[in-house]
Amino acid sequence: MEFRALALTVILAVGWSSAALAADPSPSGITVTDAWSRATPPSATTAAIYFTITDTGAPDSLISVSTPIAASAAAHQSQMVNGMMQMRPVDSVAVDSHAPVKFAPNGYHVMLEGLKQPLKAGDHFPVTLNFTHAGAVTTTVTVQALGAAPPMAGMDMGHMGHM
Amino acid sequence: MPTTTTRKADHSGRRRTVFALLFAAVALCLVAAGAALWVASAPAAAPVTGTIGGPFRLEEGNGKVVTDEDFRGKYLLVYFGYTLCPDACPTTLQSVAVALGDLGAKAQELQPLFITVDPKRDTPAAMARYTAAFSPQIIGLSGDASDISAVEKEYKVQAIITKTGPGPDDYAIDHSSVLYLMGPDGKFVALLRADATGPELAQAILHHLS
Numbered sequence: 360m361e362f363r364a365l366a367l368t369v370i371l372a373v374g375w376s377s378a379a380l381a382a383d384p385s386p387s388g389i390t391v392t393d394a395w396s397r398a399t400p401p402s403a404t405t406a407a408i409y410f411t412i413t414d415t416g417a418p419d420s421l422i423s424v425s426t427p428i429a430a431s432a433a434a435h436q437s438q439m440v441n442g443m444m445q446m447r448p449v450d451s452v453a454v455d456s457h458a459p460v461k462f463a464p465n466g467y468h469v470m471l472e473g474l475k476q477p478l479k480a481g482d483h484f485p486v487t488l489n490f491t492h493a494g495a496v497t498t499t500v501t502v503q504a505l506g507a508a509p510p511m512a513g514m515d516m517g518h519m520g521h522m
Numbered sequence: 523m524p525t526t527t528t529r530k531a532d533h534s535g536r537r538r539t540v541f542a543l544l545f546a547a548v549a550l551c552l553v554a555a556g557a558a559l560w561v562a563s564a565p566a567a568a569p570v571t572g573t574i575g576g577p578f579r580l581e582e583g584n585g586k587v588v589t590d591e592d593f594r595g596k597y598l599l600v601y602f603g604y605t606l607c608p609d610a611c612p613t614t615l616q617s618v619a620v621a622l623g624d625l626g627a628k629a630q631e632l633q634p635l636f637i638t639v640d641p642k643r644d645t646p647a648a649m650a651r652y653t654a655a656f657s658p659q660i661i662g663l664s665g666d667a668s669d670i671s672a673v674e675k676e677y678k679v680q681a682i683i684t685k686t687g688p689g690p691d692d693y694a695i696d697h698s699s700v701l702y703l704m705g706p707d708g709k710f711v712a713l714l715r716a717d718a719t720g721p722e723l724a725q726a727i728l729h730h731l732s
Contacts, residue, residue, distance in 0.1 A: 397612055400605045400652055402643070405686070405694070407608040437609045439717060443680055444610040444699035464613035465717050471608075472686055505655035506616060 387493035388416025389454070394500040395510050396471075398480045406478055407468040408432075408486055408500055409509070411459050418455040419490045426486040426500075430473025437465050446470070454490075464509060480504040574702060574710040575600075576676035580637065580663040583650020588663065590708055596633045597731065598704040601716065602679045602697055604640035605652040610699050610716070611636075612656075618701070619657040620720020621727060631706075631731055634660045639681035639697045641670040677702060703730055 394410035406429075412421065424432040434449045444465075452467060454460050462468050469486065478484075482502040487495050503510065579589050590598075599618065603611035615636060622629045636653050638644035641664055644652075649662025664670070674681060681697040701714040701723070714726045 397608075398655075399608075400648060402648065403606050403608075404691075405606055405608045435609075439699065442698050442700050443682075443696055444716075445696045446609060446684075446694060464609060468609055472692075505612060505652075506619060506657070508616060508620070509613075 387419065387490070388456075389414050389419060389490055389493040389496050391488055391496050391498040393510065394486060394498045396478055396500050396502050397507070398482075398502055398505045399474065399477045400505075401477055403477050404472065404474045406471045406474055407435075407464075408471065409462045409464065409468055410486075410498065410500075411461050412452075412454050412488070413459040414454040414456055416456065417492065418453065419492045421452040421454065421488055422450075422491055423489045424469050424486060425489070426471065426484060428475055428478075428484045429471035430475075432469055432471050432486065434462075434467060435470040436467050439465075451491075478502045480507070572678075574677055574713075575704050575708065576673075578637075578673040578676070579669055580665040580673065581646040582661060582663060583647045585646065588661075593633050593635075594708060595706050597631055597706060597711070597727075598702070598708075599632055599634040599714075599727070600637060600677065600702040600704060601635070601700075602637050602639050602674065602677065602681070603699070604638050604695055604697070605644050605648055606640065607695070607697075614699065614701070614716045615653065615656040615660065617716075617718060617720040617723050618660060621723035622657055622659055624721055624724035625727065628728065628731060629659065632727065636660055636662045637673060638662070638664045638670065639674065639679065639695055641665060641667050643691060703727065 390413045392411050392413065394408060396406050396408045399406050408426075421434060424434060426432050434452050435446050436449050437444055437446050439445075448470070449467070452460060460467070480502055483499050484502075485497055486500050487497045489495050501510075575590075577590050579587060582588055601611075601614055601618065603614070605611075618634050622632070622634070625632065634657070636649065638649055644664050646662070646664045649664050651662075653660040653662035665673075673679075677698075679698045681695050683693045683695055686692045686694050699716040701716050703711040703714055705711045711730050712726075714723060718726065
């Protein structure tokens with residue numbers, strides 16, 4: 360019983376702190392964190408967005424993406440095929456409670472096409488991810504300098520305070 | 523009832539330990555196999571047939587025409603890509619910049635080049651602005667379509683345009699994504715993985731530097 364009480368306390372504490380930490384808690388258990396992009400060259404009309412999707416609830420699927428700063432946004436996957444880097448749209452990306460799904464360089468990313476203006480380091484913009492069950496989850500993307508290292512998970516949102 | 527519960531808990535605890543050990547063993551094997559594969563596949567990221575590399579005549583951002591001969595005496599680290607490449611190219615150039623830092627003084631023996639596969643949109647000036655965002659040491663090169671196509675052939679680079687919209691400039695380019703290490707004599711030394719991290723890349727380069 361003591362163990363259960365302790366476990367419950369831990370679960371509650373973790374639940375509470377992750378709810379407090381999560382950028383975009385949704386009732387379904389989907390959270391999208393650490394969203395970032397790179398500054399683009401002056402003439403660029405495309406950009407990639409990266410983030411981490413955590414699903415603490417039932418399995419779900421990311422089915423579409425939108426942002427007001429580009430004509431279109433879609434999940435893409437970069438894949439090395441015989442030394443060629445290929446980038447292809449993906450219809451959906453499955454998420455479940457086993458492990459967070461990371462959108463990261465050389466893998467999954469959201470491809471923006473028809474950027475209304477180039478992205479500058481320090482800019483912020485919203486992106487909405489639509490899930491089959493969770494519906495729309497909106498998060499804020501931080502634009503990093505073009506040559507900057509990808510941010511470490513959890514480091515760019517000021518969430519590390521009490522850890 | 524309580525006894526059963528306890529025993530169950532014990533069992534599951536022991537089972538969990540066994541699983542954890544098994545998992546650790548399997549994970550270790552996978553890591554070892556992965557490392558072996560990585561090492562084995564690193565020099566053979568793409569099929570090496572015939573000679574790789576050769577003479578080129580391209581343009582730097584300041585309008586200066588450069589040829590391969592201008593770089594004799596230095597190792598070249600050559601990467602092909604384009605500035606509107608949203609994912610792979612900036613990731614690779616960022617790793618190259620980190621590797622240059624890791625190499626310290628040794629980096630002076632090395633000249634990284636970023637050659638465009640998109641001469642239509644990438645002017646020499648655009649290439650220079652782009653590479654400067656990663657490291658002042660990286661030189662961005664462009665040229666007219668025939669000069670680019672010639673150097674692509676010599677390096678056996680494939681670049682395939684995929685349309686992304688109706689406009690003439692709405693396209694992305696699937697392209698070979700490997701780093702070519704060329705010797706101070708201009709001859710091919712090795713292919714290095716373009717998806718390596720900066721520190722991995724520095725190690726791979728050090729391995730080949732005399």
